[in-house]
Amino acid sequence: MTLHPATCTAFEGMRRIASGSPKQVARAVKRAHDRAGGAPILVFDDATSRPVEFDLRGSVDDVLARLAHDGTHDGSGVAGTADTESGATDAADTAGVALARGRGRPKLGVVAREVTLLPRHWEWLNAQPGGASVVLRRLVESARLAGSDKERMRQAQEAAYRFMTAIGGNLPDYEEATRALYANDRARFESMTDGWPGDVRAHARKLAAAAFCEP
Structure with a gap:
């Protein structure tokens, strides 16, 4: 499974043709790709500038369907479902710990350790x-x-x-x-x-x- 970034930007030669979610950018990239004689197309992760690749086979709908199946880092698709479930479990565990401690002044998590100084x-x-x-x-x-x-x-x-x-x-x-x-x-x-x-x-x-x- 290929995970795509939350947002990315596509250039056709020196001209920016799209910027936004992978779905938005993939749509523009597919259309530019299908035009004959276009300049090379490069897509960059907005956070890291690492290259982003789309499977451009078939129609625009085919490209977007594969993209939806792959998922993205921003919580959509299959990967996002796993993150959501993990987050819910962590929240429940945290709540359980809070209840077990009961009322009173919350603990700050301070740990006592030896420090050696002059x-x-x-x-x-x-x-x-x-x-x-x-x-x-x-x-x-x-x-x-x-x-x-x-x-x-x-x-x-x-x-x-x-x-x-x-x-x-x-x-x-x-x-x-x-x-x-x-x-x-x-x-x-x-x-x-x-x-x-x-x-x-x-x-x-x-x-x-x-x-x-x-x-």
């Missing part, structure tokens, strides 16, 4: 408002969020790079645009992509937007 570290922690435990939790949470921001930026860079390489590798200033993407230089990236075909430029900038956000 004396000067303990002195600094104990001098902070709330004490060592509160400060450590706050520091860990801050680091976790910062890590999430970096991961989000990395994923945006990779998605933009995949798209640019697949469709725009021969476009002017491609290499400079790539360097600007990884250098977190939005102004230069936009300058280097100014001369690109409008649909390609817009999609590349949309994918790269999260890579230029400050963590």
